[in-house]
Amino acid sequence: MEHISIGDDIDGYDPAAYDRPSVTVDLVLLASIERQLHALLLRRDQSPQAGCWALPGGFVAIDESLDAAAARVLRDKVGMERAHLEQLYTFGAIDRDPRMRIVTVAYLALLRPEQMARAERAGRVTAATLVGDPLRACNGEGTDLSLAFDHRAILSVARERLRGKIDYSDLAFAFLPERFTLRALQDVHEAVLGTTLNKPAFRRKMLDRGQLVATGDREADASHRPAELFRVRDAAV
Amino acid sequence: MEHISIGDDIDGYDPAAYDRPSVTVDLVLLASIERQLHALLLRRDQSPQAGCWALPGGFVAIDESLDAAAARVLRDKVGMERAHLEQLYTFGAIDRDPRMRIVTVAYLALLRPEQMARAERAGRVTAATLVGDPLRACNGEGTDLSLAFDHRAILSVARERLRGKIDYSDLAFAFLPERFTLRALQDVHEAVLGTTLNKPAFRRKMLDRGQLVATGDREADASHRPAELFRVRDAAV
DNA sequence: AAAATAGTGTCTTTCAGACAGTATACA
DNA sequence: TGTATACTGTCTGAAAGACACTATTTT
Numbered sequence: 001m002e003h004i005s006i007g008d009d010i011d012g013y014d015p016a017a018y019d020r021p022s023v024t025v026d027l028v029l030l031a032s033i034e035r036q037l038h039a040l041l042l043r044r045d046q047s048p049q050a051g052c053w054a055l056p057g058g059f060v061a062i063d064e065s066l067d068a069a070a071a072r073v074l075r076d077k078v079g080m081e082r083a084h085l086e087q088l089y090t091f092g093a094i095d096r097d098p099r100m101r102i103v104t105v106a107y108l109a110l111l112r113p114e115q116m117a118r119a120e121r122a123g124r125v126t127a128a129t130l131v132g133d134p135l136r137a138c139n140g141e142g143t144d145l146s147l148a149f150d151h152r153a154i155l156s157v158a159r160e161r162l163r164g165k166i167d168y169s170d171l172a173f174a175f176l177p178e179r180f181t182l183r184a185l186q187d188v189h190e191a192v193l194g195t196t197l198n199k200p201a202f203r204r205k206m207l208d209r210g211q212l213v214a215t216g217d218r219e220a221d222a223s224h225r226p227a228e229l230f231r232v233r234d235a236a237v
Numbered sequence: 238m239e240h241i242s243i244g245d246d247i248d249g250y251d252p253a254a255y256d257r258p259s260v261t262v263d264l265v266l267l268a269s270i271e272r273q274l275h276a277l278l279l280r281r282d283q284s285p286q287a288g289c290w291a292l293p294g295g296f297v298a299i300d301e302s303l304d305a306a307a308a309r310v311l312r313d314k315v316g317m318e319r320a321h322l323e324q325l326y327t328f329g330a331i332d333r334d335p336r337m338r339i340v341t342v343a344y345l346a347l348l349r350p351e352q353m354a355r356a357e358r359a360g361r362v363t364a365a366t367l368v369g370d371p372l373r374a375c376n377g378e379g380t381d382l383s384l385a386f387d388h389r390a391i392l393s394v395a396r397e398r399l400r401g402k403i404d405y406s407d408l409a410f411a412f413l414p415e416r417f418t419l420r421a422l423q424d425v426h427e428a429v430l431g432t433t434l435n436k437p438a439f440r441r442k443m444l445d446r447g448q449l450v451a452t453g454d455r456e457a458d459a460s461h462r463p464a465e466l467f468r469v470r471d472a473a474v
Numbered sequence: 475a476a477a478a479t480a481g482t483g484t485c486t487t488t489c490a491g492a493c494a495g496t497a498t499a500c501a
Numbered sequence: 502t503g504t505a506t507a508c509t510g511t512c513t514g515a516a517a518g519a520c521a522c523t524a525t526t527t528t
Binding site for chain 4: 181182183199200203218222223224225226227228
Binding site: 435437438439441442445455459460461462463 | 516517518519520524525526527528
């Protein structure tokens with residue numbers, strides 16, 4: 001066999017001749033609940049980092065695209081059939097996993113509250129609250145959770161991505177059911193941005209965008225004046 | 238050896254037991270020249286896709302981070318020591334390369350005109366102009382170039398990334414020398430966005446941002462009133 | 475003086491924040 | 502009737518587009 005260094009051109013390169021990184025996908029599964037971002041995590045029961053919390057992930061097979069691998073992990077490890085999935089960033093530091101060299105492609109999945117609740121009931125994953133800056137993950141009692149590997153950095157990049165895109169994209173709707181109130185939409189924006197927003201300005205901006213359709217119906221079970229329900233025009237999201 | 242399917246947990250997985258994708262980095266090297274974006278490409282002389290133009294790229298070694306691999310490719314394949322490099326997106330379709338399964342992490346490098354000219358003179362790469370929507374790559378005579386693999390899609394994502402970030406980030410300065418006129422800065426914005434901008438509004442916005450420092454010097458060799466030279470405050474970029 | 479571009483003053487429009495007010499549900 | 506929240510009208514200020522105007526250099 002011809003001797004070719006790793007730096008040589010791809011043409012004529014024998015992929016079996018050298019050690020190569022493995023490729024995985026990791027999923028950041030987020031929902032917006034009560035004006036706070038929540039993420040689904042798995043508790044590690046094996047070394048290394050036993051007791052730490054990790055993102056659901058898995059290897060990318062040779063005959064599987066990255067997007068397909070992300071969808072498969074969502075199905076097999078989280079028990080969810082469909083979600084708004086988009087590629088986030090690829091993490092490839094040499095020592096990010098002590099077991100072997102792994103390059104992981106992180107995906108962002110945006111869930112509705114009832115999707116996250118169903119996944120939690122299935123029992124494989126647990127929701128944590130994402131708070132503060134820099135980001136921390138907390139359990140229901142407000143105790144900080146230790147995150148495995150570089151997963152805290154991955155969660156931070158996910159939140160930054162949301163913050164950068166929520167103003168001009170449709171991603172907020174992926175957190176909401178088909179019909180929702182303007183207050184619920186504003187709650188999503190506030191959860192993502194970590195700030196409070198001006199209500200009249202928010203209403204004007206959303207309505208002027210022409211993307212929302214009033215249904216004429218109103219929310220039920222409110223102990224006060226019920227708000228109107230809207231939906232997204234077309235099949236956006 | 239225990240039989241473990243590719244979908245199983247990473248713990249206990251033997252990376253040598255299964256075929257795995259290879260990982261490469263590909264570089265999108267852009268400059269803004271005469272109000273147009275230009276990219277550096279390599280002409281392929283081997284099958285497949287001989288005669289097509291490709292992005293400079295190379296395999297990621299087992300002991301090398303993704304960022305380090307991108308810097309190495311920049312050095313070895315383009316002959317450039319340093320540039321503003323940032324990760325763009327990861328492309329992992331199964332059939333994106335007919336030779337083998339390759340997942341490529343695309344990086345974006347922003348060059349100053351003189352950096353691009355020097356790389357071209359070194360002879361390994363050639364500059365193409367990026368025009369139109371959807372994006373096309375043209376040579377100096379305006380003839381369209383065929384791009385190899387999914388490299389046209391990669392270039393498109395790169396241009397979209399620039400368009401999305403130029404308004405609120407510092408990336409425009411990476412296209413400019415240390416001292417530059419406001420007209421040159423506006424030219425960069427117009428090249429990236431593919432539109433013309435309002436001059437007084439652009440000046441106001443840039444100066445009000447407080448990021449520019451007037452040097453008091455003026456450009457030389459203009460056949461008209463010379464413009465003032467500015468630089469970026471601190472060591473941004 | 476002519477040509478060309480740099481740089482500015484100002485009008486107008488648009489849009490977001492602030493805040494007070496009205497409307498409508500439940501208790 | 503009280504209270505809580507939905508929803509709206511309007512003022513104000515910030516910022517962008519349009520456009521005309523002045524300034525300064527070379528030829």
